Amino acid sequence: MQELRAGKISAVANVFLTIVKVFAGVFVNSTALIADGIHSLIDILGSVLVWMGIKISRKPPDELHPYGHIKAESLAELSVGLIIVFSSLAIMHEAILSLIERSIPEFEFYALGVALLSAVVNEILARYKIRVGLETKSSSLIAEGKHSRVDVLSSLSVFVGLTFVRFGYWWLDPIVAIVISVLILQTGLGILKNSIDSLMDKVDLEMIVKIRFIVERVEGVEGVEFVGVRGTWKAKIVEVQISVNPGMSAETIDVVEREIEERIRHAIPEVVRIVVVTKVKRQIVVAIPEDGYGFYTGEIDSPYFTIANISKEETYRVENPHYGAERMKGFLIAEFLKDHNVNVLIVNRIGEGARSHLKSKGIIVRFGEGERVEDVLSLLKDHERTRL
Numbered sequence: 001m002q003e004l005r006a007g008k009i010s011a012v013a014n015v016f017l018t019i020v021k022v023f024a025g026v027f028v029n030s031t032a033l034i035a036d037g038i039h040s041l042i043d044i045l046g047s048v049l050v051w052m053g054i055k056i057s058r059k060p061p062d063e064l065h066p067y068g069h070i071k072a073e074s075l076a077e078l079s080v081g082l083i084i085v086f087s088s089l090a091i092m093h094e095a096i097l098s099l100i101e102r103s104i105p106e107f108e109f110y111a112l113g114v115a116l117l118s119a120v121v122n123e124i125l126a127r128y129k130i131r132v133g134l135e136t137k138s139s140s141l142i143a144e145g146k147h148s149r150v151d152v153l154s155s156l157s158v159f160v161g162l163t164f165v166r167f168g169y170w171w172l173d174p175i176v177a178i179v180i181s182v183l184i185l186q187t188g189l190g191i192l193k194n195s196i197d198s199l200m201d202k203v204d205l206e207m208i209v210k211i212r213f214i215v216e217r218v219e220g221v222e223g224v225e226f227v228g229v230r231g232t233w234k235a236k237i238v239e240v241q242i243s244v245n246p247g248m249s250a251e252t253i254d255v256v257e258r259e260i261e262e263r264i265r266h267a268i269p270e271v272v273r274i275v276v277v278t279k280v281k282r283q284i285v286v287a288i289p290e291d292g293y294g295f296y297t298g299e300i301d302s303p304y305f306t307i308a309n310i311s312k313e314e315t316y317r318v319e320n321p322h323y324g325a326e327r328m329k330g331f332l333i334a335e336f337l338k339d340h341n342v343n344v345l346i347v348n349r350i351g352e353g354a355r356s357h358l359k360s361k362g363i364i365v366r367f368g369e370g371e372r373v374e375d376v377l378s379l380l381k382d383h384e385r386t387r388l
């Protein structure tokens with residue numbers, strides 16, 4: 001709530017500045033003051049946008065926004081960045097014009113006083129907003145704080161410029177304005193970059209490394225396949241994909257996932273949501289029919305099979321007990337391969353019956369290439385490697 005109050009106070013202060021500047025400007029007939037008043041009017045808009053952004057960002061997820069509304073803050077930050085960039089360009093444009101046209105600004109005591117008042121009010125606002133922004137990790141409020149500080153600079157440049165005019169150095173007024181406008185432009189571009197990074201889900205590499213370190217150390221985690229973080233400074237969504245060994249029960253997987261969530265939440269308090277995806281590591285066990293001398297036959301009805309566990313790099317040869325069987329050959333061989341934990345059978349020819357028996361045991365059929373079993377196997381491994 002603190003940051004919402006800061007947004008409101010900022011808006012009210014800018015309304016006050018606008019009224020003072022415009023009234024004073026009309027009263028003493030000063031275009032400089034009226035122009036400054038219009039700037040404060042835009043500042044009200046900035047304050048209101050940030051206030052709205054913070055308010056919307058706090059809304060809980062709903063049906064149409066399952067990830068919540070946290071990016072509203074980045075959008076507010078983006079608009080503040082745009083306001084600053086445009087105001088710097090406007091100051092630059094104005095200054096260059098007055099240099100070219102040698103238009104000497106009139107020295108006005110009122111303008112001097114109002115510029116000073118504006119600088120003081122904006123400096124107080126800047127300090128307040130940046131402090132609250134840091135405390136509440138609100139990037140849009142910090143952007144607004146920087147905006148107020150930028151306005152301090154532009155008011156001071158008016159003050160300094162008018163003082164130079166008073167002493168006859170009229171051309172120093174636009175020069176000061178140009179220097180200040182470059183500083184303002186830098187601030188604006190920095191804020192724009194920050195907001196775009198957040199909108200584009202650019203990750204903080206340090207945080208990714210930290211999360212990976214945490215997840216890797218949770219017992220039961222075999223590998224960390226993916227770590228992603230998105231959101232804003234104060235509200236982050238973490239996505240983690242891990243792999244576990246086959247045979248881990250659903251209950252144990254649940255325990256592992258909860259442990260990961262708890263440790264991440266503990267280490268990074270700004271995390272609002274954690275998604276853990278667990279993949280059971282695949283064990284690929286292939287059966288390659290052969291003749292007993294290491295030559296690939298390409299047919300399910302072969303005297304031997306080479307059984308290779310690709311994940312574990314284990315290979316052995318078994319005799320096919322159903323070689324040449326008269327009846328139920330497909331069914332019997334499917335049973336036999338299943339007992340050896342095979343899930344891929346390599347053949348070049350296979351009947352529909354045998355294929356459906358294999359399928360019912362969870363064994364898929366792939367075509368092999370090569371003369372010797374090693375050739376078939378090495379091609380298969382290459383294929384796996386490129387696929388994984």
Ligand SMILES: [Zn+2]
Nearest residue numbers: 039043147151
């Ligand atoms: Zn401003």
